[in-house]
Amino acid sequence: MTKKLMLGNAAFARGAWEAGATVAAAYPGTPSTEITENVATYDEILAQWAPNEKVALEVAIGASFGGARALCAMKHVGLNVAADPLFTAAYTGVNGGLVIVVADDPGMNSSQNEQDSRFYARSAHVPMLEPSDSHEAKEFVKAAFELSEKYDTPVFVRSNTRLSHSQGVVELMERADVALKPYVKDIPKYVMMPGMARKRHVIVEQRMNDIKEFANSTELNKVEMNDTAIGVITAGVTYNDVKEALPNASVLKLGMIYPLPAKTIADFAAKVDKLYIVEELEPFFEDAIKAMGIDIIGKEIFTLQGEYSANMIAKGILGKQIDSRDAGVLPMRPPVMCPGCPHRAVYHVLKKLKIMATGDIGCYTLGALPPHEGIDMCVCMGASISMATGLEKARGKDFARKLVAVIGDSTFFHSGITGLVDMVYNGATSTVMILDNSTTGMTGHQDHPSTGKNLKGDVAAVIDIETLVRGLGVKNVRTVDPFDMKALEVILKEETAREEVSVIITQRPCALLPQVPVLPALHINDTCTSCGMCMKLGCPAIERHENGMWINETLCNGCGLCVKVCKFDSIKKAGE
Amino acid sequence: MTNQNSKDILIVGVGGQGTLLASRILGNLAISQGHDVKLSEVHGMAQRGGSVVTHVRYGSKVFAPTVDAGSADIIIAFEKLEALRWIGKLKPNGKMFVNTQEIAPMPVVTGAVAYPSDIEGTIANEVPGTVFVDALSMAKQAGNAKAVNTVLIGVLAKHMDIDKQAFLDAIKATVPERFLDINIIAFEKGYNS
Numbered sequence: 001m002t003k004k005l006m007l008g009n010a011a012f013a014r015g016a017w018e019a020g021a022t023v024a025a026a027y028p029g030t031p032s033t034e035i036t037e038n039v040a041t042y043d044e045i046l047a048q049w050a051p052n053e054k055v056a057l058e059v060a061i062g063a064s065f066g067g068a069r070a071l072c073a074m075k076h077v078g079l080n081v082a083a084d085p086l087f088t089a090a091y092t093g094v095n096g097g098l099v100i101v102v103a104d105d106p107g108m109n110s111s112q113n114e115q116d117s118r119f120y121a122r123s124a125h126v127p128m129l130e131p132s133d134s135h136e137a138k139e140f141v142k143a144a145f146e147l148s149e150k151y152d153t154p155v156f157v158r159s160n161t162r163l164s165h166s167q168g169v170v171e172l173m174e175r176a177d178v179a180l181k182p183y184v185k186d187i188p189k190y191v192m193m194p195g196m197a198r199k200r201h202v203i204v205e206q207r208m209n210d211i212k213e214f215a216n217s218t219e220l221n222k223v224e225m226n227d228t229a230i231g232v233i234t235a236g237v238t239y240n241d242v243k244e245a246l247p248n249a250s251v252l253k254l255g256m257i258y259p260l261p262a263k264t265i266a267d268f269a270a271k272v273d274k275l276y277i278v279e280e281l282e283p284f285f286e287d288a289i290k291a292m293g294i295d296i297i298g299k300e301i302f303t304l305q306g307e308y309s310a311n312m313i314a315k316g317i318l319g320k321q322i323d324s325r326d327a328g329v330l331p332m333r334p335p336v337m338c339p340g341c342p343h344r345a346v347y348h349v350l351k352k353l354k355i356m357a358t359g360d361i362g363c364y365t366l367g368a369l370p371p372h373e374g375i376d377m378c379v380c381m382g383a384s385i386s387m388a389t390g391l392e393k394a395r396g397k398d399f400a401r402k403l404v405a406v407i408g409d410s411t412f413f414h415s416g417i418t419g420l421v422d423m424v425y426n427g428a429t430s431t432v433m434i435l436d437n438s439t440t441g442m443t444g445h446q447d448h449p450s451t452g453k454n455l456k457g458d459v460a461a462v463i464d465i466e467t468l469v470r471g472l473g474v475k476n477v478r479t480v481d482p483f484d485m486k487a488l489e490v491i492l493k494e495e496t497a498r499e500e501v502s503v504i505i506t507q508r509p510c511a512l513l514p515q516v517p518v519l520p521a522l523h524i525n526d527t528c529t530s531c532g533m534c535m536k537l538g539c540p541a542i543e544r545h546e547n548g549m550w551i552n553e554t555l556c557n558g559c560g561l562c563v564k565v566c567k568f569d570s571i572k573k574a575g576e
Numbered sequence: 577m578t579n580q581n582s583k584d585i586l587i588v589g590v591g592g593q594g595t596l597l598a599s600r601i602l603g604n605l606a607i608s609q610g611h612d613v614k615l616s617e618v619h620g621m622a623q624r625g626g627s628v629v630t631h632v633r634y635g636s637k638v639f640a641p642t643v644d645a646g647s648a649d650i651i652i653a654f655e656k657l658e659a660l661r662w663i664g665k666l667k668p669n670g671k672m673f674v675n676t677q678e679i680a681p682m683p684v685v686t687g688a689v690a691y692p693s694d695i696e697g698t699i700a701n702e703v704p705g706t707v708f709v710d711a712l713s714m715a716k717q718a719g720n721a722k723a724v725n726t727v728l729i730g731v732l733a734k735h736m737d738i739d740k741q742a743f744l745d746a747i748k749a750t751v752p753e754r755f756l757d758i759n760i761i762a763f764e765k766g767y768n769s
């Protein structure tokens with residue numbers, strides 16, 4: 001047997017491969033992205049990026065109906081987008097197994113909220129498993145495919161940042177030989193209209209009862225009896241923290257986290273003196289177990305916010321305080337737009353023109369931070385455009401003369417198009433800026449519908465953003481290189497002044513893409529007056545020192561944006 | 577939690593400095609020594625020039641992938657300010673290896689606050705015996721400023737009771753072929769510093 005150190009996300013992918021899956025679809029989102037990137041490395045699986053999570057899940061549902069084992073992975077907020085097909089796929093059930101991996105982000109390492117996806121399992125009546133390390137990540141995906149086909153239901157596997165992005169030892173196994181199931185037309189099962197859905201709902205409830213029975217007997221749930229003074233019910237990565245904090249405690253480790261194994265829980269509770277529930281983050285187990293009439297301690301000592309740790313659990317349960325050094329108050333180091341980032345030029349011009357922007361999600365959200373403070377609001381993917389429409393409704397057309405919506409290219413495809421359709425249809429007049437950097441930047445350079453490549457790296461059809469936007473009925477469409485800041489300024493003035501919807505596409509590839517040349521670092525000569533103009537760009541490579549400005553040569557990639565803003569011609573190329 | 581059964585290493589730096597590679601080299605090293613291993617990495621938002629920390633834990637059986645406050649045996653810092661920021665993770669008798677490179681964070685770049693003065697003094701005071709090295713210069717001498725990570729692995733190797741050859745093998749198992757030569761030179765520079 002081969003053992004390998006594997007990223008949790010690579011292990012999820014390996015699990016799908018070993019389970020014999022042949023289709024996978026996803027939209028990227030930290031911390032889930034690498035699952036599908038790894039799936040794409042297996043020749044036997046047709047893996048694709050979809051423009052958003054709803055489309056991805058629908059592709060996977062279709063593949064399942066078509067008899068294939070299909071995987072769909074997403075981050076927690078992606079599940080909000082995919083919720084519509086999810087709830088009804090729970091009614092139709094599956095043909096080939098359908099597994100949805102959803103990765104939560106307690107602590108919001110890379111997310112805009114801390115939502116707990118377990119509630120989707122309960123409200124959609126879809127079983128959910130939760131592994132605790134890389135090896136289980138692989139095995140639980142396989143178990144999920146088995147369950148999916150056995151009980152005719154989609155099955156969730158829950159992950160989180162720590163599991164998805166930690167490496168652990170995995171035992172590799174062979175791929176199962178799973179034949180494509182026959183496709184049989186079955187209107188009462190697959191066509192969800194009221195008369196048929198009512199009958200399917202009865203089946204859903206029956207199925208949940210069957211799975212509740214299964215939960216009490218499955219080895220996915222593990223009882224580890226030790227000292228019975230303290231018992232803990234926990235799951236996932238948190239189980240590991242419990243084991244570090246309380247090596248002698250008795251533990252019920254839940255592998256199937258919905259539906260809960262009522263009998264297993266009651267039996268375990270009867271054997272221990274004091275029972276604690278340790279879970280990230282909502283009191284999901286706690287509320288259910290309290291409703292069983294069992295006496296437990298949970299959120300009265302544990303937080304609803306941030307990641308749990310062994311120290312925190314030891315403190316909560318044992319009152320044990322761990323001493324550590326105190327670094328004192330230090331300058332923060334927030335993430336920043338990279339040197340050479342095309343977005344920087346956009347925010348520089350917006351600030352100069354005192355234009356307000358609604359924002360969206362991507363690298364360009366970093367424009368909200370100093371020195372630009374260039375976006376006023378950011379809620380979810382696609383919201384920049386629709387919120388601008390709402391602002392205009394609330395405050396009138398004059399307000400829209402100083403208002404733009406800023407959205408990335410991948411985000412525009414994800415959920416910006418419908419917002420723009422709404423602007424055209426309902427006569428909104430502000431300006432949409434599509435920041436086209438030829439990639440999905442924030443999540444680490446995934447291709448999307450206008451990059452000309454697909455997830456497998458093959459040549460794909462290119463959906464031209466300008467043509468698309470014109471097709472939606474936008475008459476005023478301008479494309480500009482954001483590094484031509486003079487032109488961008490003129491275009492922005494013209495388009496925001498217009499009492500009609502306009503779209504400005506700023507086109508320049510992400511500075512980190514391999515096709516973008518890294519030029520030699522620039523330097524500042526002694527004609528510099530320390531006026532600070534270049535500092536307004538917020539480039540991490542330009543620093544103010546006591547004796548003037550200074551360019552950090554290990555960071556500068558020679559993009560030359562600072563040369564354009566310097567009024568004294570003091571910034572030079574190497575050798576100049 | 578201080579755990580007697582595991583060795584806990586924290587690698588800290590600034591997004592883009594290559595801390596991931598360093599943790600993966602140590603992960604492969606630990607596996608080659610027959611240990612159970614867990615690594616916790618940073619992907620996504622924080623990579624864009626933010627403060628990053630990766631965790632390496634190995635031993636007979638490792639549960640949590642992350643190193644808690646007050647429990648790191650070793651901290652390897654790619655940048656001075658980050659070394660100080662994460663000092664709370666170190667065990668009372670833990671050891672630190674610090675690259676003396678300075679990278680100004682945005683609040684310093686914009687002039688809102690100053691980069692703390694005499695970080696080396698503060699750290700040496702808190703953690704006597706801390707090893708300070710100019711890994712950036714050594715990496716440049718080796719032929720690539722990005723080889724800071726293998727220089728620091730070399731520095732660490734000198735202070736650990738694991739065979740030097742095992743470190744070299746772990747580097748070979750981790751670093752892409754075309755960068756291997758430079759990284760081996762960088763490792764030797766760190767080892768011999």
Ligand SMILES: Cc1ncc(C[n+]2csc(CCOP(=O)(O)OP(=O)(O)O)c2C)c(N)n1
Binds near residue numbers: 077078364407410441
């Ligand atoms: C519903 C949802 N899915 C996925 C994500 C993860 N995510 C954050 S930003 C982003 C893509 C940004 O790409 P783009 O719009 O091209 O902007 P860039 O980062 O390249 O500037 C993704 C996929 C999310 N936040 N919400």
